[in-house]
Amino acid sequence: MNLDGVLFFPVTPFAPDGSLAGDVLAEHVARGMEHGPGGVFAACGTGEFPALSEAEHAAAVRVTVKAVAGRAPVFAGAGGPLGAALNQARAARDAGADGLLLLPPYLAMGPWRGFAAYVRAVAEVLPVIVYARGPVVPTPEQAVELAATSGVIGLKDGVGDIDLIRRTVLAVRRAAGPGFTFFNGLPTAELTMAAYRGAGVGLYSSAVFAFAPEIATAFLRGENAQELLTEFYEPFSRLRATVPGYAVSLVKAGVRLRGLDAGPVRPPLVDAAPEHVAELSALIERGLALVAG
Numbered sequence: 001m002n003l004d005g006v007l008f009f010p011v012t013p014f015a016p017d018g019s020l021a022g023d024v025l026a027e028h029v030a031r032g033m034e035h036g037p038g039g040v041f042a043a044c045g046t047g048e049f050p051a052l053s054e055a056e057h058a059a060a061v062r063v064t065v066k067a068v069a070g071r072a073p074v075f076a077g078a079g080g081p082l083g084a085a086l087n088q089a090r091a092a093r094d095a096g097a098d099g100l101l102l103l104p105p106y107l108a109m110g111p112w113r114g115f116a117a118y119v120r121a122v123a124e125v126l127p128v129i130v131y132a133r134g135p136v137v138p139t140p141e142q143a144v145e146l147a148a149t150s151g152v153i154g155l156k157d158g159v160g161d162i163d164l165i166r167r168t169v170l171a172v173r174r175a176a177g178p179g180f181t182f183f184n185g186l187p188t189a190e191l192t193m194a195a196y197r198g199a200g201v202g203l204y205s206s207a208v209f210a211f212a213p214e215i216a217t218a219f220l221r222g223e224n225a226q227e228l229l230t231e232f233y234e235p236f237s238r239l240r241a242t243v244p245g246y247a248v249s250l251v252k253a254g255v256r257l258r259g260l261d262a263g264p265v266r267p268p269l270v271d272a273a274p275e276h277v278a279e280l281s282a283l284i285e286r287g288l289a290l291v292a293g
């Protein structure tokens, strides 16, 4: 499966009564598709995976697959208890998704061979990209083992240790060739792409794509990239770091600012404060001006 271009992580919109707003999600994904993302990742971190019931997760994936309509590979978030991850995997497969982003398990973390068995079980249902983050930080040897596991097709790096990622890419390429996918999945990945490219990783997820695809795709093309880094991405990254959970809340606020009522975030996240939304609004204006100019 070829992932190429900016990777789009949609938010999951909620209606005023708190239910999942499938029609708004369809519109959100359709708007993103006009800008040609390389892959679409439904109900992942940005899509508030931890706040969705299994039924809502399945509905979000169905809506996304329909809105993408075969124009890009669709991945669904999966994770948590093994039974839940398997149900999410089956629902994603039945919805027509191409693969899964397997989020790290929480609270119960066994030794590596236990995690490897967890990954194997889920990867029997649909191809899996493993999200390296928190308790899951594979060594190069463990990444080679993952790459040799049937159904495991990639690694999303959310750790940011460039020395480790460089050694991991070299080891996996040596053992498994070029087919295994790596991507930079750090928050606001654009900021660190120069380093990742140097480490052999050219693909990245973009939170910004969800609310300002014009900016995200201009950056990918290298247009005004240095100005975008200093005047848009760096201040945006700083704002995202001010309150826990803003990595997601500000993306949803951005979607609302661009005219789509994606509703609030669900607990335990909190919505961005009005002064932070105002800052974001000014940043988006600045970013759009740089792209237009």
Ligand SMILES: O=C([O-])C(=O)C[C@H](O)[C@@H](O)C(=O)[O-]
Pocket: 009, 044, 045, 046, 047, 184, 185, 186, 187, 188, 189, 205, 206, 207, 208, 247
């Ligand atoms: O699971 C998720 O939603 C992500 O980690 C993807 C995001 O786009 C991430 O790259 C970010 O927050 O900037």
